[in-house]
Amino acid sequence: MAGKAKIAIEQLSWNNAKPAPIVLVSGAEGFLADRATQRIREILRDADASLEVSDLDASSYAPGELLTLASPSLFGEPRLIRVSDVEKCNDEFLLEMLDYAESPDTDTTVVLRHGGGVRGKKLLDTLRAGTGGAVEIVCAELKSDNDKFDFAGNEFRIAGRKIAPSALRSLVQAFSGSGSELANACQQLIADADGDISDRTVEDYYGGRIEATAFKVVDSAVAGRLGDALVTLRHALQSGADPVPIVATFASKLRLMAKLYGERRGSGELAGALGAAPWQIDRARKDLSGWSETGLGNAIEVIAQTDANVKGASRDPIYALERMVNVVASYGRR
Structure with a gap:
């Protein structure tokens, strides 16, 4: 099986974004990408207040737009071209951007926003191989x-x-x-x-x-405070909370507790292995008070059932949520 294309260009975090002839802003975290693009604009504007800023949508690109915007102006002002939706780019944009990357304009910065996916992969691989003097700003999703x-x-x-x-x-x-x-x-x-x-x-x-957060619901339930958990759950739902992430929070909490059951190593040693911060491990250990291995297994099984129910397997996802809270608040006893 073919390996990943070699990355020969500089890769930076969003808060270290800097201009280059071509800047690839990749990753799923949109607000970080916006910050990176804004930082590049500010750096260019500070260097020359006459900066011309233009925007293109790669998904609805019309032939010739890029070259028109990147063409030298009468007074030689520097240019910033921000291109959105590169992950949805049409064939016209892909062909013209690949051609432009072979010889980018020295007074122009082209920022390409690619949110993920396989569309435009040839362009990404070309830039990452070093064509066009590009740099990449990686804006990975904040998951954990x-x-x-x-x-x-x-x-x-x-x-x-x-x-x-x-x-x-x-x-x-x-x-x-x-x-x-x-x-x-x-x-x-x-x-x-x-x-x-x-x-x-x-x-x-x-x-x-x-x-009204899922964390308050799960913390109350894990500690056996059924009334508090149900009240907070209803408050969260009335405030517009989505049931799916609530169930995900329960799953994450109970899985960590299950991994720690009977574990004697210190939180600092376990942090890397479990992908959790030491304070999360310490908190989960305290939460294990009153729980048995069987109870943890039962609770995790009910959480899995609830996950399916809130994603469409049940006509009454709210009942499924409340049943899950009841089971967890009973330390896994059904």
């Missing part, structure tokens, strides 16, 4: 809680602000479903909150959101 915790912590470090670890955890939990919402929440606290950011600060700003 650990990724989101690190991202949010970095937001405050960059701004020179201090936030208590427990406050940061609460913030991440409240906005775990969306990287862009988490980023906006961080920026709001940085802009509006005075002094160091504490648990109380986060509670004052986002208390209602925190109380």
Whole structure:
């Protein structure tokens, strides 16, 4: 089987984005891609205030648009061409961009936004092999809680602000479903909150959101507090929460607890092996109080059934959710 194409160009994180003749902004995390593109625009604008900025949609591209925009202007202003939907590009764009990459204009920066998928692979492979003097900005999706915790912590470090670890955890939990919402929440606290950011600060700003998260539901259920769990679940659903990520949160929590059952190694040693932060491991160990191996197995089985039910296997997904909460709050006893 053929291996992956060799990557010969510089790959950078979104916060280290820089201009180049061609900049490939890849990955599924759209808000990071937007930030990277904005950073490139600001760098170019700071270097020359006469920068001309143009936008193209690769999915509806008309022949000749790229060359027209990249052609030298009468007064020689630098140009930034932002191209969206490269993962949906039509054949005309693909052919003309491949041709342009052989000899890009020295006064033009072309930013290509590719959100993922196989469409445009020939172009990506060509650029990654070194054609056109490209660089790649990798904007991978923030999938794990650990990724989101690190991202949010970095937001405050960059701004020179201090936030208590427990406050940061609460913030991440409240906005775990969306990287862009988490980023906006961080920026709001940085802009509006005075002094160091504490648990109380986060509670004052986002208390209602925190109380209605899947994490609050699962934490109450795992601890055997059925009433609290059901009330929080109903609050979350009334606030528009999607049942699917709620079930996913239960699954993630119970799987980690199952992996830790009987495990004696320290949290620092286990963190890499389990893909969880040490604080998550410590918390999961505390949550194991009252649980048996059989109970964990039963709960995980019910969670799997509920996952299918909320994805269309049942006509009453809310009943399935409440039954799952009942089983988990009973420590896996059915």
